[in-house]
Amino acid sequence: MKQLKNDNIIDESGCLIFANQCLQELYNKKEHYRHELNVKTTRLSGYNCSMEYTIKKFVQQGLQSLHIEINEHIATVQYHYTNIIIQQTYFAQNPNTNQIQSSLLII
Structure with missing residues (x-):
């Protein structure tokens, strides 16, 4: 977004692409942490x-x-x-x- 702003090329499609990239990154992190939690909880006795x-x-x-x-x-x-x-x-x-x-x- 900073690059788009510096180039004065801020339009709806650019913002939408940026927002979708951020959402995808958040989804990937969520899935990574969900997997990590599952791995760690299966190792716990009494969970x-x-x-x-x-x-x-x-x-x-x-x-x-x-x-x-x-x-x-x-x-x-x-x-x-x-x-x-x-x-x-x-x-x-x-x-x-x-x-x-x-x-x-x-x-």
Whole structure:
């Protein structure tokens, strides 16, 4: 995304590709950790469903703050993306210097 931003090539398809790559990376990590957990729990003697439930609850509680942080990043990306689209649309209308100056005062 930084490269796209530096090149001023931010469009919907570029953002979608980036988002899909991030989702794929997260999915791969999730599967890796799920496999790692399965391997480690099969080695434990006395591991049962109650322990698994407790671990899941503990992890879910820890992920709540991470979920809030991720939502914050998503909202920030959406805001900046929308802002860039609005700016591009505005400048595509070829505003004159006075219009640009007055729009800067509004911001």
